[in-house]
Amino acid sequence: MTIGLEHYLVVSLLLFSLGLLGVVARRNLLVIYMSLELMLNAANLALVAFSRFNGHLDGQVMVFFIITVAAAEVALGLALIVALYRKHRSAHVEDLATLKL
Template sequence: MMEPTLSHYLMVSGALFSIGLLGVIVRRNLLIIYMSLELMLNAANVALVAMSHFNGNLDGQVMVFFIITVAAAEVAVGLALIVALYRKRRTAETEDLATMKL
């Protein structure tokens, strides 16, 4: 068996990103869409750490550190928004939140 190379890690990252995008496209529940967004952020993290490892440069890991921080802040605000929305409309489904649709 051959050692995992950069392209292997990039493949995993691409697969995770695609699955996250699939979730954003297909699912109707706001919470699941949010989880899919987290998946996509994680895919970017895997790519950055792999690049950092295989190019001998720690800057990629610093970038991931910042991404994780921003993602945590984003989740806090986003979930607060979802809760506020749910209080007003009693739903967390995107199909029912189509007031601005023509």
């Protein structure tokens, strides 16, 4: 049987749910951040699959922008995590319960 759009969508859905599970269940700030990357990658896979099976390249351009913005977001987020760690000496979400830095 040939691989259709739905196969890629199922993989994307499962990868997204794994990322969501990581965000919900894990309590290490860095692992939560990696799970966010998993969710972004799942969305990328769905967009590329749509682009392939609908005959437009626009989905791939969108993925290009997502990758760029994700790189910027990772740099900023990790800088924030390092700044938080300097203040609280912990990267565990339960130790970071206050809004003030």
